[in-house]
Amino acid sequence: MRARYILGEILTGLWRNVAMVISVVIVTAVSLTFVGAAALMQKQILDMKSTLxxxxxxxxxxxxxxxxxxxxxxxxxxxxxxxxxxxxxxxxxxxxxxxxxxxxxxxxxxxxxxxxxxxxxxxxxxxxxxxxxxxxxxxxxxxxxxxxxxxxxxxxxxxxxxxxxxxFAPFIDVLNQSTLFALGLAVLMLIAAALLVATTIRMSVANRRREIAIMRLVGASNVFIRAPFLLEGAVAAILGGLIASGMLWIGLQYIVEDWLTPTLGAQLISVTTADLIWAAPALIVVGAILAIVSSVVSLNRYLKV
Structure with missing residues (x-):
C-alpha cells in the first residue's frame, strides 16, 4: 500500500512540474553524455598508448x-x-x-x-x-x-x-584536449542539472504543503514524507542517463565504428559500442546519485520534517 502511494505521489509530482522535469532530463542527458564521452576518450587514449x-x-x-x-x-x-x-x-x-x-x-x-x-x-x-x-x-x-x-x-x-x-602524438594531444573540454562542459552542465533538480523539488514541496501537513498530523515518518521527492529527482536523472547512453551509442556507432575505425584501423581505435556495457550503468548511477544528493540538500532547506 505504501509503495503504491509513493509511486502515485512520484507520478503526480512529475506531472505537476512537467516542464521542469523535462528540463532536468535534457540537461542531465547532455551533461552525462559529456561525462561518458570524456571517460570513453580517456580509455581510448590509454589503450592507444598501450598499443603503440x-x-x-x-x-x-x-x-x-x-x-x-x-x-x-x-x-x-x-x-x-x-x-x-x-x-x-x-x-x-x-x-x-x-x-x-x-x-x-x-x-x-x-x-x-x-x-x-x-x-x-x-x-x-x-x-x-x-x-x-x-x-x-x-x-x-x-x-x-x-x-x-x-x-x-x-x-x-x-x-x-x-x-x-x-x-601519433598530435592525435593523442587532440584527444587529451577534447577530454578536458568535455569534462569542463560536463561539470557546468551537472551543476545546472543539480540546480534544476533542487528547484523542481522546491516547487513540489510548495505545491504539496497541505498534503505534507496532513501526513505530519497522522504521524507519517520522515522517510515516508521525503521518499516521493527524492525519487522524483532520481527518476528524472535516470531518464537523462538512459538518453545519454543512447546518444553515446549513436556517436560510437556512426562516428567511431563506421568512420574513425576504418580510417585509422581497428588496432588503434579500441572503443566500440560494447563499452556501453560498463559506461551506461555508470552514467545512470552517477545521474541518480547527483539527483538524490541535490534533492536531500533541497529538502533539508525547504522541508522541515
Missing amino acids: VEEAQVTIYMCSPHSTASSCAGGAATDAQIESVRTALEGEVLSQYVGSVEERDQEQALAIYQEQFAGEGFVSNFTAEDMPVSFHITLTDAEDSAAVVEFFQGRDGVDEVTDLLSA
Whole structure:
C-alpha cells in the first residue's frame, strides 16, 4: 500500500512540474553524455598508448632504388650498410635502449605492401627489388625513442627513421584536449542539472504543503514524507542517463565504428559500442546519485520534517 502511494505521489509530482522535469532530463542527458564521452576518450587514449608501446616504436627504412633522401645518393642500401645497422642495434651503445628487433627483408615488405593495397592496379608494377629492407624496433622505454632516431637519421643507406609515438602524438594531444573540454562542459552542465533538480523539488514541496501537513498530523515518518521527492529527482536523472547512453551509442556507432575505425584501423581505435556495457550503468548511477544528493540538500532547506 505504501509503495503504491509513493509511486502515485512520484507520478503526480512529475506531472505537476512537467516542464521542469523535462528540463532536468535534457540537461542531465547532455551533461552525462559529456561525462561518458570524456571517460570513453580517456580509455581510448590509454589503450592507444598501450598499443603503440607494444608495437615497434621506431622503424628504420633502408634505402630502396626509389629513395630520394640525400643519404640514399648511392641507390639502394648495400649489404654492408644493412649489416652496419644490424650491428649497431646489437652493439653496446644501443643495447640498453633496444628491447627487440624485427628485420623485414624485401620479400616480406612486398607481401605487406600487396596486402595493404590489395585490389589496386599499381601493385603489380612493383617487385621485391623495389621494396626497402626495414628494422622494426621495440624499445625497453618508449621515452628513449628520440635517442634511437637521432642515432640513425641521415646515416648512409638509411632512407627514413620513424617514431611511432611521435607520429601519433598530435592525435593523442587532440584527444587529451577534447577530454578536458568535455569534462569542463560536463561539470557546468551537472551543476545546472543539480540546480534544476533542487528547484523542481522546491516547487513540489510548495505545491504539496497541505498534503505534507496532513501526513505530519497522522504521524507519517520522515522517510515516508521525503521518499516521493527524492525519487522524483532520481527518476528524472535516470531518464537523462538512459538518453545519454543512447546518444553515446549513436556517436560510437556512426562516428567511431563506421568512420574513425576504418580510417585509422581497428588496432588503434579500441572503443566500440560494447563499452556501453560498463559506461551506461555508470552514467545512470552517477545521474541518480547527483539527483538524490541535490534533492536531500533541497529538502533539508525547504522541508522541515
